[in-house]
Amino acid sequence: MKALSHLHEKLAQGKFAVTGECGPPRGANKKVIDNKIKLLNGYVDAVNVTDNQTAIVRMSSIAASAHLVAAGLEPVMQMVVRDRNRIAIQSDIMGAYSLGIRNILCLSGDHQNFGSQPDAMNVFDIDSVNLIRTVKDMRDTGKDMSGFDLDGPPQMFIGAAANPFADPFEYRVIRLAKKIDAGVDFIQTQCIYNLARFKEWIRQANEEGLTQKVYILGGVTPLRSAGMAKYMDKKVAGMDVPEDIIKRMDGVDKNKQADEGIKICLETIQELKELNGVHGVHIMAIEWEDAVAEIVEKAGLK
């Protein structure tokens, strides 16, 4: 198959891929995007553009992704099924493709109860597994969900998320397999702090032959402070920050904690590079995009 995107090409060549993340602004200020583009361009193979993450209204991921395309930085457009029914989903995918967007990450989306507008009605017309299937069918059969032949089917490189740290653990690999069956090409995982558990998940995935069928990018988020580590562990759904990481962050001076966070992140990336079945790393430096260049350079990923 011809490479669908730069990210696809890199992974297909067997090279260790690096993706970053760009959260659009809570407003129409394009300069925020331009600034993040400057910090990331040249350091990563593609950049995830989040879709109203944590259910807080932001500039749309399609528009922000289009700004990245225009600047020559490849986006991975995130799309959640929380806010769109199947009609809007298919329409948005076609529109995104027409704007030069070539990668999509199919997600359920955080429940609106976590966001700033919990009064909103959610949609969840289809789930993330069916979103994967929809994008895949549009690409490979050239038809929409009604079976209509599309005039120019969108040819997206399809991604999805996996959380090796959610419960029940035994189900995590089954869910991964389900996403693969639905047609996913690459996976980006939840932030890895509990390496032991991640390794067990990858071992199971390898054993099932799943890592032969899909590219897996391990997710990392540099911790900026001990407070952030505790917050992520306690408040962020599906996040697992082990006690020793929190202790390690707590053990250094406040003004050195960010450095320690980057050090932990680099150690994790080194481990991921050695792991059979891991094809890249997804660096989510949340509102800390200027850390990405340093991480990429020190990890020898440039």
Added chain:
Amino acid sequence: MITGSQKPINEIIELIEPYKKVLILGCGTCVKTCFAGGEDEVAVLASALRLSFSKMARSIRIEEQTIERQCENEFIQESASGIVRNDAILSLACGAGVQAMAKRFEKEVVLPGINTTFIGIQEGPGVFTEECSGCGNCELGTFGGVCPVTRCSKKLLNGPCGGSQNGLCEIDPNTECAWHKIIERLSTLGQMDNLKTYIPPKNWNTSLSGGPRKLIREDHII
């Protein structure tokens, strides 16, 4: 009441096929009233199933029982001995009843025999209509006792869309326009001013959209 309608017989056959002894368990309240799951429906369904299985030369033992309400532990208890004698329970209760049975008998197979449809009323003989979506935030007072959240196909809160004609909804000539009804009622009540009231975006957090709901009455917790 909660309404439901019996699943097609072929679907029921497929559901119970793996089992040798099945208890068809009726529910004597809501679904009895809408002719889906009361004692009479249990008897008719049992006969139809016995016939179907004998035509397929398959032996199956079908037992019948109807309890007052499958959604209340007090009544569920009456079905206990019948349940342990069988491999599976085909419940003709609404989804709440099916799940109450599954909670109460956690090692038993409980299968749904009806499709739960809505919260509604019997409008006339054999005709049931949907009236309430259980949104958790009732505004019927503003709308003359006609619910636009449930009965308007677009859930419009600030008046009818442009698709309503002759009191009928654009989606289907058999569907009444809720807003036509609201206007009629408000006119009868002399409350037409309500129509001018701006209704802000609804808070859906009290509905299922905000996550599965739980009702807690501290004063009744022992």
